[in-house]
Amino acid sequence: MIKITGLSKKFKVENPKKLSEQDKKDPRLKGRFFHSIKNVNLTCQSGQVLALLGPNGAGKTTTLRVLSSALEPDNGSIEINGVDVVKNPVEARRKIGFLSGTTGLYGRLSGRENITYFGKINGLDDAEIEQRIEELAQQLDMHSFLDRRSENYSTGMKQKTSIARAVIHRPEVIVMDEPTTGLDIMASATVISFIRSLKASNTPVIFSTHHLEEVSELCDAVAIIDKGETTFEGTIADFAAKSEDGLHDAFIKCLKEEIN
Amino acid sequence: MWKLIFKKEIIELLRDRKTLFFMIALPILIFPLIFGGVAYLFSETLTEAKEKTLNFTVINAAPDNQLVAKIAAIENLDLVTLEQVPDGQDEIKRLIDSGDIDFVVELPDDYASNVLDAGQVNVKLFVNSAQLNFARERLDEVVQEVSDQRQSSAFQSLGVSETIQEGLIKPIAIERINVADERESIGASIGGMIPYILFLLCLQGAMIPAADIGAGEKERGTLETLLTSPATRLDIVMGKFLTLCTAGVISALVTVLSVALWTVVLGQGMAFSNVGDFMASIGIVDFLLVFLMLVPIVAIFASVLLALSIYARSYKEAQGYMSPLVFIVIVPVIIALLPGIELKGIYAWVPLTNVALAIKELVKGTMDYFQLLAIFGSSVILAGALLYFCIYWFSKEKVLFR
Numbered sequence: 001m002i003k004i005t006g007l008s009k010k011f012k013v014e015n016p017k018k019l020s021e022q023d024k025k026d027p028r029l030k031g032r033f034f035h036s037i038k039n040v041n042l043t044c045q046s047g048q049v050l051a052l053l054g055p056n057g058a059g060k061t062t063t064l065r066v067l068s069s070a071l072e073p074d075n076g077s078i079e080i081n082g083v084d085v086v087k088n089p090v091e092a093r094r095k096i097g098f099l100s101g102t103t104g105l106y107g108r109l110s111g112r113e114n115i116t117y118f119g120k121i122n123g124l125d126d127a128e129i130e131q132r133i134e135e136l137a138q139q140l141d142m143h144s145f146l147d148r149r150s151e152n153y154s155t156g157m158k159q160k161t162s163i164a165r166a167v168i169h170r171p172e173v174i175v176m177d178e179p180t181t182g183l184d185i186m187a188s189a190t191v192i193s194f195i196r197s198l199k200a201s202n203t204p205v206i207f208s209t210h211h212l213e214e215v216s217e218l219c220d221a222v223a224i225i226d227k228g229e230t231t232f233e234g235t236i237a238d239f240a241a242k243s244e245d246g247l248h249d250a251f252i253k254c255l256k257e258e259i260n
Numbered sequence: 261m262w263k264l265i266f267k268k269e270i271i272e273l274l275r276d277r278k279t280l281f282f283m284i285a286l287p288i289l290i291f292p293l294i295f296g297g298v299a300y301l302f303s304e305t306l307t308e309a310k311e312k313t314l315n316f317t318v319i320n321a322a323p324d325n326q327l328v329a330k331i332a333a334i335e336n337l338d339l340v341t342l343e344q345v346p347d348g349q350d351e352i353k354r355l356i357d358s359g360d361i362d363f364v365v366e367l368p369d370d371y372a373s374n375v376l377d378a379g380q381v382n383v384k385l386f387v388n389s390a391q392l393n394f395a396r397e398r399l400d401e402v403v404q405e406v407s408d409q410r411q412s413s414a415f416q417s418l419g420v421s422e423t424i425q426e427g428l429i430k431p432i433a434i435e436r437i438n439v440a441d442e443r444e445s446i447g448a449s450i451g452g453m454i455p456y457i458l459f460l461l462c463l464q465g466a467m468i469p470a471a472d473i474g475a476g477e478k479e480r481g482t483l484e485t486l487l488t489s490p491a492t493r494l495d496i497v498m499g500k501f502l503t504l505c506t507a508g509v510i511s512a513l514v515t516v517l518s519v520a521l522w523t524v525v526l527g528q529g530m531a532f533s534n535v536g537d538f539m540a541s542i543g544i545v546d547f548l549l550v551f552l553m554l555v556p557i558v559a560i561f562a563s564v565l566l567a568l569s570i571y572a573r574s575y576k577e578a579q580g581y582m583s584p585l586v587f588i589v590i591v592p593v594i595i596a597l598l599p600g601i602e603l604k605g606i607y608a609w610v611p612l613t614n615v616a617l618a619i620k621e622l623v624k625g626t627m628d629y630f631q632l633l634a635i636f637g638s639s640v641i642l643a644g645a646l647l648y649f650c651i652y653w654f655s656k657e658k659v660l661f662r
Contacts, residue, residue, distance in 0.1 A: 065484070065661075070487045104483075106480075108276060
């Protein structure tokens with residue numbers, strides 16, 4: 001289970017004068033600090049897939065980065081299956097499979113080598129890694145390119161490799177930042193199918209997305225962040241009930257301006 | 261864990277054609293080709309200039325036709341007789357600039373071949389020194405020969421013996437007796453340049469992968485994934501730091517070995533035999549000490565480069581931060597080359613400068629081994645402090661997520 005309570009994170013603005021007019025008007029900008037997220041709360045139970053929604057710049061990526069321990073929060077707590085992420089980040093990282101917003105791979109390594117590297121960092125032995133790569137290559141349809149240098153991969157190939165890299169160590173929870181962005185229909189379908197298989201294996205998954213059709217297809221729960229604050233958290237049914245005109249309209253109704 | 265990161269970085273390094281080109285191909289093939297080519301061109305240009313046939317004319321040749329004839333007999337010099345004798349320096353300049361004449365010799369009106377009558381005579385040589393033609397050098401041998409003959413005959417007519425002649429020309433002569441052995445002499449000549457070359461090679465070698473290892477990883481988005489793995493910041497820094505150290509040392513070694521190899525291949529017989537004897541006189545312990553002293557130096561470079569690389573937002577920005585280091589590194593080496601700067605007192609504690617001084621002393625064979633304590637002490641302290649800063653730097657979110 002993933003439990004986030006009262007999470008806040010601010011960043012010092014190096015040069016406030018260089019901010020765009022829109023950024024200067026953002027209520028989260030206070031003096032030389034930009035309060036990216038403030039009092040974010042959400043829970044994702046075992047076997048649940050939670051969609052993290054919000055407009056661009058709402059604070060979704062910051063939330064996921066803090067959750068994955070890449071960033072340290074100013075306030076609040078994050079618990080992953082009983083482990084405090086802030087107090088024990090290294091232990092927590094062993095439990096998390098994190099897919100960042102970029103499909104960054106080591107281009108001079110093959111897909112297999114990229115995945116193996118992270119398998120070893122997570123303490124897996126060679127036999128385990130080999131077996132796990134075989135499983136993941138099967139699931140994500142990666143055999144045709146797995147041993148080629150990843151610098152020549154398509155976006156879909158890169159994303160599949162990134163996903164395999166994130167889950168090589170059978171993490172207890174999965175965090176994904178916009179996993180289907182930029183993918184073609186076939187690659188998206190493979191990724192969605194993979195997330196569904198994670199759900200079937202009772203692994204909690206949090207992923208941010210802008211695609212509401214993915215939300216309705218995959219998710220059990222929804223959390224919406226707007227201007228750094230959680231404006232909605234509930235089941236997909238609760239979310240759908242927000243509007244009779246569909247999820248898009250429900251999403252609009254959950255934004256901060258609409259609520260106020 | 262740092263071993264895993266180090267191994268991965270080395271594999272990536274070895275698969276990067278650009279890095280391999282700069283670290284291996286450039287020192288082994290391109291540098292020798294460039295330097296060999298430049299040396300060949302230089303040598304060819306000099307030979308051509310020395311052997312080129314020069315046209316010259318003489319103004320007022322009458323007082324010493326014998327001298328003029330001797331000059332005209334010099335190989336590759338053609339005496340040109342002009343219909344109209346140039347009047348004044350401006351006309352002579354125009355004549356030389358036109359290219360018809362390469363130089364002009366003018367004998368003075370009061371010229372006399374007997375030294376006892378005329379004293380010293382002043383023969384003018386008009387030449388454009390911007391043109392490489394060795395006119396002066398070609399005349400020197402003949403003029404010196406004639407001068408010696410006339411000097412000797414003047415002394416004879418005065419009844420001065422040969423011994424007294426030498427005393428009259430140079431009453432006090434200093435005989436220089438070099439008590440330094442060959443190693444010390446050669447070491448003093450080239451010892452100052454060795455740290456200069458080694459420092460730059462180590463820096464250059466570490467600089468090639470440095471931009472990619474920090475800023476490049478940040479730009480590609482792989483750093484964020486690495487930060488969310490169980491690898492600690494310390495593991496990540498150590499893995500990357502050791503990669504840069506390895507690259508720096510290998511680059512320096514490859515270049516030095518390549519230069520040695522090419523010296524043999526190009527068959528510089530005499531030079532190589534001298535270099536070989538000189539190398540043999542240094543001894544394995546001093547060679548090892550030179551290498552060991554480079555280790556903290558490479559560590560200093562690697563820490564600074566890694567800190568800059570991880571601060572930069574992109575590969576290009578990192579290269580921009582790193583480029584000035586080449587000039588900064590030269591400063592402590594130049595200090596070591598200044599007259600009066602020796603490996604003692606405060607200079608034994610100044611990092612980089614002390615190593616530059618020590619390498620020179622080791623090459624010369626005049627090292628005070630007691631100073632090694634100060635050299636290693638200060639270098640290791642600085643390297644450690646910079647590495648510590650690098651680890652601290654790597655834990656700052658404002659650096660990693662700029």
